[in-house]
Amino acid sequence: MNLDMGHGMESMSWDEAVATSIVNEHKHLAGATLPILHALQENFGYIDRAAIPLIAEALNVSKAEVLGTITFYHDFRSEPAGRxxxxxxxxxxxxxxxxxxxxxxxxxxxxxxxxxxxxxxxxxxxxxxxxxxxxxxxxxxxxxxxxxxxxxxxxxxxxxxxxxxxxxxxxxx
Ligand code: FES
Missing domain, CATH: 3.40.30.10 (Glutaredoxin)
Structure with missing residues (x-):
């Protein structure tokens, strides 16, 4: 059984351009914050702080709101996970x-x-x-x-x- 929740073994390192395209891909979805965060974590293994302003700007919400969502859901990581x-x-x-x-x-x-x-x-x-x-x-x-x-x-x-x-x-x- 695999219940993977975003461990970092095969993730790429943080890349602003890739993150921006992930944000743009998902920003039109209803309740886009969660799908964006999941996609970022899936890709990078964690959510770099640099993603917060990108998301806030794309969705026209405050940075505090984005940070609040990240901290509310325990499965989101703010740092790369161990191997x-x-x-x-x-x-x-x-x-x-x-x-x-x-x-x-x-x-x-x-x-x-x-x-x-x-x-x-x-x-x-x-x-x-x-x-x-x-x-x-x-x-x-x-x-x-x-x-x-x-x-x-x-x-x-x-x-x-x-x-x-x-x-x-x-x-x-
Ligand atoms: S697996 Fe149910 S309490 Fe630990």
Whole structure:
């Protein structure tokens, strides 16, 4: 299952001309702000601050309004993501089976706090709320792939760049 929400692995770097053409392509749609933001994030992996005035001007809205939309929707990024994106479920059922211990493990062993990207750009670590996989928690979405029964060992392997498929197939327990 792939539930990709804009991790940055195959994105191009920020380019004002490309961004302008994306904005122009979508600006005639009803409620154009969201389609534009989605298209920009899909293309670049994040929404550069330089996009804000472009969108504001094209849609004749204030920059504050555009920024408000970006910050309201948690799936929009304001910075490039790491090469691997780990979204750990911290909703109730996963709380009950120890997801917070995984947050501690990531901080202790990998110096990785929630909502941050490691200094070498390898991993972005974020929270997500319920992946519909509550019976097999702790659950996470790793580069868009669902990983069940996450353990500290699996999390470390994922932080170290091991393939998600390898982890999913049970190379580690
Ligand atoms: S609470 Fe974590 S998957 Fe539902």
């Amino acid at each position: 691997r994106v780990i979204k750990l479920c911290r909703a109730e059922a996963c709380q009950a089976v120890g997801c917070e211990a995984l947050v501690d493990h990531a901080a202790r062993e990998h110096h990785l706090a929630i909502d941050s990207t490691s200094a070498d750009g390898a991993v972005t670590f974020e929270t997500i709320y319920c992946l519909g996989n509550c019976a097999l928690g702790p659950a996470a979405l790793v580069d868009g792939e669902l990983v069940a029964r996450l353990t500290p060992e699996k999390l470390s392997a994922l932080c170290d760049g091991r393939s998600v498929q390898e982890i999913v197939k049970g190379a580690l327990s």
